[in-house]
Amino acid sequence: MKKVTINDVAKHAGVSKKTISRVLNNESNVSTDTKEKVLRSFEILGYRPNPQARGLATNQSYLIGLLYDNPNKSYVTDIQTGALETCQKENYNLVIYPEQHDAIDLLDRLRSLLNNAHLDGLILTPPFSDMKPILEMLEQLQVNYVRIAPTEDFERSPCVVSNDLDAAYQMTRYLISLGHSKIAFIKGHPEHNVSELRLNGYLKAMQEASIESQPEFIEQGYFTFRSGEDCGRRLLNLKNPPSAIFSSNDFIAAGVLKVAAQRSVSVPHQLSVCGFDNAPISRYIWPSLTTVKQPIKSMAAEGVKLLIQSIRQKPIEFGISRFEDELIVRESSAPVANF
DSSP states (O other): OOOOOHHHHHHHHTSOHHHHHHHHTTOSSSOHHHHHHHHHHHHHHTOOOOHHHHHHHHTOOOEEEEEEOOSOHHHHHHHHHHHHHHHHHTTOEEEEEEOOTTOTTHHHHHHHHHHHHOOSEEEEOTTGGGOHHHHHHHHHTTOEEEEESOOSOGGGSOEEEEOHHHHHHHHHHHHHHTTOOOEEEEEOOTTSHHHHHHHHHHHHHHHHTTOOOOGGGEEEOOSSHHHHHHHHHHHHTSSSOOSEEEESSHHHHHHHHHHHHHTTOOTTTTOEEEOSBOOHHHHHSSSOOBEEEOOHHHHHHHHHHHHHHHHTTOOOOOSEEEEOOEEEOOTTOOOOTTO
């Protein structure tokens, strides 16, 4: 079969090749009727844009990179799914780059990537979204970028956030409403700024309720199942253990549940356990986890939309695109005994 070309589409739609190019690039100076006519021709003829040809014509690669370092595989999957959703709509391709945020040669590796891959833009996820040396290098190289869930310098670039502090505050308030006062908190990785925000939300709720946050009730986790086991074991070994444990993510909380089961501590009757992120594990384990749902897919999709606007040099105000978190109540939490 003969390969369908842009000339074939232009002839079928009765428009110029320039108009076809404008539709492919989602430019605003194309009427709705003309755009619909061109899209119908795409479908009827089975036309698929050639990224290499488009790149030569526009001096773009139509490649967007996604940089991540996160042990939570479901988080990474949601980020990829949301980013791909917008990339496909806008005829861009997504390239995945897993990296270790604490690698000694991180900047050199990233610089090499940018020089060799000819990316049009880069998506930064935590903790990269708050790493100033990376931001400075991207700006020096004049690479467009968008940040997912940064915690500072919001005016520096397009960015998409949810309110981790407020979500942690609401979760802690929920536990207090169930009569819990002995509430422990397991922090996330210390090099992820969202960990501090979630801790501050917990502390704010405790302070407002005039409940003293005991130092031995705050443990350092690392967003991993193993750290949840270790922290849960120490908390349940206390002479006066907590009646509720709020973990900075669902994998930590799952580790706590394992330790509770090993010690025959009934959840939620003797111990309430809560997580954060609404990862698939939160629904598949028993008891299923009370947690916080973040709209990760939607955040990533919006982030790519802002990035492409920046690539196309459309007017864009650097600032925050906000998304709301949602408290998900499941079987792992209950009123404190005798409440």
